[in-house]
Amino acid sequence: MAKDISPAALDAVRRPIETANGLPNAHYIDPDVFEVEKEAVLLSSWAGLAVASDVPEIGDAKPMAFLGIPLLLVRDRSNTVRVFQNICRHRGMILVSEPRKIEGAIRCPYHSWCYGTDGRLVTTPHVGGPGFNTHEAIVKEDLGLIEVRSHIWFDTVFVNIDGKAAPFDKVHADLIARWADFDQPMYHGGADSRFTLPVKTNWKLAVENYCESYHLPWVHPGLNSYSRLEDHYNITERGKYSGQGTRAYSQLRGDDGATFPDFPAIDAKFIAGGEYITVYPNVLLGVQRDQTFVIILEPKGHAATDEHVHLYYATPDTDAALRGKNCALWRGVFEEDVFVVEGMQKGRHAPGFDGGRFSPAMDGPTHCFHDWVAGKIGAHLAAR
Incomplete structure (x- = not known):
């Protein structure tokens, strides 16, 4: 057994956030560890494959x-x-x-x-x-x-390859209830509302970056100008999902001042803000008053990931120019993250890096994800 996936190494990840380490280097750069992870994490869970659209x-x-x-x-x-x-x-x-x-x-x-x-x-x-x-x-x-x-939930096609996971609606009952307001028709924006970003990184680093808002002031200064770090809150449901929310969502406006139609009958917290959650293992979701998005992370190996982005609206007849402007905006935001996740991937080749530490105040969502991955791998190895 590789040292990096020993029970001791996994236990160090699963400690309370104040003393926990992140997953060791091998979980990002070692093809053999990736093979273990495929079975333990990706094939045994409800993984995102595509969208029904x-x-x-x-x-x-x-x-x-x-x-x-x-x-x-x-x-x-x-x-x-x-x-x-x-x-x-x-x-x-x-x-x-x-x-x-x-x-x-x-x-x-x-x-x-x-x-x-x-x-x-x-x-x-x-x-x-x-x-x-x-x-x-x-x-x-x-x-x-x-x-x-x-x-299928949130237009996302989830698959359980090994066929052994508990039913999806049981595994994710809490999240389904949390976002019950969005259990209504949502319409894919079409060809101008989808794009793919190939990224030279392990898929987990894309999850880790998406989970937290800590990096906003430095990586997303434009976004942070109206949705500030202090406007955000952590979402941590251990063993299920994690992410972040904001209390300050600003609608996109066209040159004529037009906005996308709102989803009807949603809670006031979604009128003023938005939430951005990772459904473990590889689906990134976002909800706002007038649009939602789905990102499927497709692992292409231990050091490459395709990010498939899809944008949705409350009505099927949204303005094409506004959709195009919105797609360009989101593409710009997600492209700002590329140097971060690729930089962390390169950094995992530094010998002696022990997985790093977590900010107890800011990294709760990321630690939840690490804890879940380590738990899945530990259970898989114990069952061998």
Whole structure:
């Protein structure tokens, strides 16, 4: 066992914040530790894969990968978004190689086995020999696409790859209740309201940076000019989620003074402010009176992450110019964080760095995340 994932090292992370260390270097720079983390943290939890708006219409299909696993996001004929392994049950061929509309069936390009958008195996041409499309050994009911356990909340498609996690709505009941005001239609802004930032950092550093407001005065001076450090508060739900909130949210205005429509019937605290929470392990969410956002962190390895950003509004017909201005604003804010998370990633190559210390007043949300990761890894190793 690597020294950095020994029980003693993990226990040091899980101490009270006043004396705790952060996760050691190996959790960011060692490919072997990343392999352990994949099983212990990412495959065993409800991880974010995509947004349901990636497949907006019936029959839409989008091939994806999560930690190298080929997956297929599909909106089936009953308008249900589902996730399947993107492989044919015959010889494991990739079924769909680029986003497209499934007009009839999902056809394997190798031997033309065909599947419904609900995953059923429907045809097996010549499987019993030329002209014979059935065989007693091939039971179609047993050979449908392998479905991945999934749950949609906040338009986010969460997947539990190992299939062993408690139900999503049980795991995250507290957060669902906290944000019940936003349990209403929200509309993806479309092509001008999504972007991806490739970042040379471990995915956890993106979470850690997002969780806290401590860095605002120095990294986000523009944002801090109207949402000051002293306007923020910590959100710490140990073992579930963490983040920050602000009591000073300023609506974006167009050149004509127009704003986005508000979400109806939301609590006064969301009229004046906003909240920004990480749903462990890899989904970053934000809510404000007139817009929300979803960021899916896609780990591309131990030192690379793609940040997929999606912006949402209370109505489907928001002004295009204002959407474009809003997207540029948020992109600018998130790009300001890139040098920080990439700098911390480089810093993790310094021998002797013990994971650092936490500000008891300012780093509570980040320590909650470290504690959760260390707990997941410790439980995984203990079960081996």
